[in-house]
Amino acid sequence: MKTAGRNKTIDIGKGICMFCVIWGHVIQKGLLDVGYEQNVIYKFIYAFHMPMLMLFSGYLFYNSLQKYAFPKLLKRKIMQLAVPIFVWNTIYYALDILLYNAIDVGAFSVVGYIKYLFSGLWFLWAILFYSIILTFIGKKIENKKHRIILTVLSFLVLLISPNRWRLMFEYCFFLLGYIIKACNIRMKDSATVGTLTIVGGGIILVIYSGWYSFLRMDISQFVLSVASRNISEIGRASLNLVIAFIISSIGCLAITVFSRNLTKILSKSKGLVNVIVWIGCNSLQIYVLQRIVLELCFANILKTNDINMFTNTEIINGILSFIIAVIFTGIMWVLIKIFEKVHLDGILFGRH
16 A cells, blocks of 8 residues: 555545445445435434545645646546546446346446446546546636636536536535645644544534434535525525535534544554555545445345344444444455456556
8 A cells, every 4th residue: 555645634534434435335225225314323424424525535636736737637537537437337237237137138228328327426427527627727727717717607517417416515525625725724733623623523413413304415405496486495495505514514624633633542553543544545446346345235135135234223223334334344455455466456446
């Protein structure tokens, strides 16, 4: 694992969030996709983990924008993102046809396959779309005011993208990370401020998870309310959107500060820190593999046998789902090591 020159805080933060992706999917699939949105741990995880990954991605993208020329940057992003999207969505499509009968073999069509390509791995599609948009703006537009205007208008470009309402919400956090790096905004290294941020952010997330209904991290409800022309619905949807953004922002801040201090907190457990860093360094690989290991294999076994794994108390379910998530992380570690050993990581994960 190459860590030289990498930002350890970001790798730790990405590692925490990517493990939360696995943990959240274990809960979702363990409940057979029923009622999972009201699970306390699931709500806690989904309050911050994807916005946080978007924020880190935007932060790192600014570095790439400064480092590479226009054509090379576009080529890098296509190789790093478009290639894994194509390869893994093709693999998912084949598995859905051959193993799980999710798609009728007789109904196969080029149009259906293309739709499948654009519907899977939404997170990678999002990063690809954001990167292409900001590459054009950053490299081709010299006037600062024009850049700002085009960046705001770029939200409209996302209307043609798959999962557009989710992507428009998450774009805010990608841009936030981009702006933080561009403006060189730094946190004060204060133990008191750090403790208050972690504790305060944690308390707010716990309160939200325990007492507030699940917030959709997209703008679909707001769009539907505007279309209905119902003032009360528009107000309610607007409030939910603002609350979702605030909750996600608080979660991002708390996780960032926590990531900065984790090495100190676990000073005697360097092995655990290294595991979290490894997950962060291999977040793309884990993201695409968990789709097969968790969302196809694990979920299909449970649904076929009608097994609901989490029928106990929230505490016991939380511990059990955490252990299962750790086991699946270990399985993906083995798979990644195998792919690296047989030199397939380049074509499978866009690593050249």
